[in-house]
Amino acid sequence: MDNTDIISVDQVSMRFALASEKVDSLKEYFIKTLKSQISTNEFWALKDVSFSIKRGDALGLIGLNGSGKSTMLKIIAGVLKPTKGSVAVRGEVAPLIELGAGFDFDLTAGENIFLNGALMGRSHEEMEAHYEEIIEFSELRDFIDVPVKNFSSGMVSRLAFAIATIGTPDILICDEVLSVGDFRFQEKCQRRIQEMLDKGTTLLFVSHSIDQVEELCNKVVWLEKGNVRMFGDCKKIAEIYRTSY
Amino acid sequence: MSTYIQNFKKFQPLLNELIMRDIKTKYRKSILGVFWTILNPLFMMVVLSVVFSNMFKFDVEYFPVYLLSGQLIFNFFNEATTNAMGAIVANGPLIKKIYVPKYMFVLSRIFSSSINLLASFTAMIFVMLAMRVELHYTVLLAPIPLIFIVFFSLGVGLILSAITVKFRDIMHLYSVFVTALMYLTPVIYPMSILPEWLKKIVLLNPITNILMMFRDVMLNNMLPSIGSILLAAVETAMVMVIGLYVFYKRQDTFILDI
Numbered sequence: 001m002d003n004t005d006i007i008s009v010d011q012v013s014m015r016f017a018l019a020s021e022k023v024d025s026l027k028e029y030f031i032k033t034l035k036s037q038i039s040t041n042e043f044w045a046l047k048d049v050s051f052s053i054k055r056g057d058a059l060g061l062i063g064l065n066g067s068g069k070s071t072m073l074k075i076i077a078g079v080l081k082p083t084k085g086s087v088a089v090r091g092e093v094a095p096l097i098e099l100g101a102g103f104d105f106d107l108t109a110g111e112n113i114f115l116n117g118a119l120m121g122r123s124h125e126e127m128e129a130h131y132e133e134i135i136e137f138s139e140l141r142d143f144i145d146v147p148v149k150n151f152s153s154g155m156v157s158r159l160a161f162a163i164a165t166i167g168t169p170d171i172l173i174c175d176e177v178l179s180v181g182d183f184r185f186q187e188k189c190q191r192r193i194q195e196m197l198d199k200g201t202t203l204l205f206v207s208h209s210i211d212q213v214e215e216l217c218n219k220v221v222w223l224e225k226g227n228v229r230m231f232g233d234c235k236k237i238a239e240i241y242r243t244s245y
Numbered sequence: 246m247s248t249y250i251q252n253f254k255k256f257q258p259l260l261n262e263l264i265m266r267d268i269k270t271k272y273r274k275s276i277l278g279v280f281w282t283i284l285n286p287l288f289m290m291v292v293l294s295v296v297f298s299n300m301f302k303f304d305v306e307y308f309p310v311y312l313l314s315g316q317l318i319f320n321f322f323n324e325a326t327t328n329a330m331g332a333i334v335a336n337g338p339l340i341k342k343i344y345v346p347k348y349m350f351v352l353s354r355i356f357s358s359s360i361n362l363l364a365s366f367t368a369m370i371f372v373m374l375a376m377r378v379e380l381h382y383t384v385l386l387a388p389i390p391l392i393f394i395v396f397f398s399l400g401v402g403l404i405l406s407a408i409t410v411k412f413r414d415i416m417h418l419y420s421v422f423v424t425a426l427m428y429l430t431p432v433i434y435p436m437s438i439l440p441e442w443l444k445k446i447v448l449l450n451p452i453t454n455i456l457m458m459f460r461d462v463m464l465n466n467m468l469p470s471i472g473s474i475l476l477a478a479v480e481t482a483m484v485m486v487i488g489l490y491v492f493y494k495r496q497d498t499f500i501l502d503i
Contacts, residue, residue: 017501024502025414078344081497093344101342106270115266118259119343 004090006171006202007076008052012085014045014071014226045071047226048085053219055091055170058203060217060234062210062241067223069206073173076204091170091202094120098175099160105149109140109159112148116163130166137192138162158185165192168199175206190216214238256346263353268360287368289316294372297433305435307378307464310369314463315432317365318390318456322398323423325358329402330409330416337503347496351406355399362391369463381466389469390459393477397451400484403492410495410502430456451480 046068053059061069074080075087077095102119103112113134117127135141138158148156165172174193193216197203207213213220213234220237222230230237272281293316294309305311332350333340340347366387373380409415430452439447447453455477461467 024412026412026418027414029412074342079340079342080500095343098342102339104266104270107266111266111269115262118256118262119339119345121255121259123258124261 004055005052005088006055006057006090007204008088009072009076010050010086010088012049012072012075012082012087013047014068014075014080015083016043016045017041045226046075046082046223049223049226049228050085051221051228051231053202055202056197056200057219058197058205058217060213060220061204061206061223062208062213062220062237063223063229064245066225068226069223070175072221072223073175073204073206076171077173089171093171093173094164094167094169095173096161096164096175099157099164100148101160103148103156103160106147108145108147109151110144112159113163116160117166120164122167126167134159134162134166137188154182154185161189161192165196168196168201171202171204172196173204176208210238210241252346256349259345259349260353260356263349264357264360267353267357283364283368285364287371291372303435303438307376310373310376310378310464311435311460312433313369313372314460315430315456317362317369318394318459319427319430319432319452321358321362321365322394322401322452323427324361325355325395325398326401326405327419327423328354328358329398330405330419332402333406333410333499334413334503341500341503347499348403348492351402351492352399355395355402358398359395362395366391373463378464379466381462383462383466383468386462386469387459389474390455390462390477393455393458393481394452397455397477397481397484400481400486400488403488404484407492407495407499410499426450426452429453432456451477451484454480 049068049072061072063069071080073095075082076089077093078089079095102116104115107115110131113131114124114127117130118124135144138155138161140155140159143151143155148159151159172193190212193203197216203216205213205217217234219232220230220234220241221228222237222241230240294312297312298308329351332354333347336350339345340350370380405415405419429447429450431447436444436447436457454473458469458473458477461469
């Protein structure tokens with residue numbers, strides 16, 4: 001079991017239509033069709049990307065802005081469907097892509113715990129069981145009946161992180177989440193991730209801080225303009241990465 | 246197929262939470278809270294029936310109740326489909342970031358409207374009691390037309406929500422369309438005042454059949470005919486199949502168009 005690929009990405013390409021070409025009303029559609037202005041300006045965010053990781057690995061995705069890191073994570077999380085190629089994921093995915101994305105800002109923190117849990121496919125009872133732990137970790141006991149719209153951004157991300165990391169998911173996806181909150185909370189989050197890694201969770205980690213990646217990951221995919229520039233052992237690639245930028 | 250059912254089971258708690266959220270946020274900060282779900286349609290029905298039974302007089306026994314039953318079905322259809330239409334667009338930020346079966350958003354809006362439908366139904370029973378309209382045993386069959394209209398609206402809602410993602414201005418067109426459709430449904434007027442040619446057109450409207458079935462069991466002490474049940478079943482099934490097909494075909498492109 002331990003030797004199976006938990007995630008295998010097979011020749012994945014992702015195409016986007018450029019935003020300036022977006023037609024989102026019938027009126028525009030007719031006018032542009034009549035004037036034959038609907039052009040096919042496209043942009044490939046990922047080109048023929050392949051890699052695979054095994055259970056218990058911690059994979060870091062590095063690269064400059066716009067290199068396709070977030071797109072890759074979204075494809076693995078099932079949010080996006082690749083234009084070409086396929087992704088096989090064997091296990092439950094806990095996505096930490098944008099903290100607070102699943103919150104309804106009119107509801108209280110307590111109600112949002114259940115809503116957010118449900119968005120990850122967890123039942124009411126399951127969330128009930130973790131309720132105390134979430135409040136404890138997020139340090140928001142005094143604010144549990146306050147609507148989330150009155151929270152500071154730090155409080156929102158603390159709550160979101162606490163909800164997303166309950167239990168031991170098979171795969172944890174983190175996109176830049178450690179760059180929020182104060183340093184004390186960042187350390188707390190990092191410890192939490194480390195604990196999960198020790199329990200056998202597979203980690204996908206995106207960060208601009210190569211030091212953080214080196215600390216947490218054992219493998220690295222380096223993306224450049226949608227292509228894989230390097231894939232392999234963390235230490236070696238981190239060194240090359242440092243010297244090349 | 247079984248993976249679809251498994252996926253639905255996994256996200257079933259989400260459906261409950263979304264419906265609860267719709268209801269909670271709607272009535273938050275009001276003293277009477279959820280009671281508005283019943284009071285609101287009750288007041289609306291009283292006002293409209295007073296206005297209509299004095300201004301327009303049709304040869305219909307218990308006209309206010311006749312009108313209420315028409316509004317109950319049609320307003321549900323209007324509210325449910327209009328809400329469902331915006332479901333995907335409104336939840337766009339979420340769909341962009343987390344994987345969730347997208348039909349859940351449409352389903353939750355239809356179901357929270359259905360809760361309002363049950364409230365209006367309760368309010369209607371109160372009005373019938375207050376007006377001393379005889380309640381017949383056939384009232385127990387009222388769930389049949391109600392279930393038809395819920396699933397019919399779900400099918401229409403799926404189609405509309407998928408198209409709205411691509412063409413936002415459908416929303417404005419649809420409100421005009423619904424107004425026209427209301428006059429092609431015997432909500433206010435009785436079928437008997439229509440000339441023969443118009444009657445044929447009004448009967449082509451699937452909602453007409455469901456509404457007539459509802460009135461038969463609620464007011465006329467009549468069992469729904471097998472023919473009308475079959476017709477409603479076929480029409481509902483057809484709309485559902487088209488809705489599911491359109492939604493399924495388009496759902497992967499939602500994220501690119503939101």
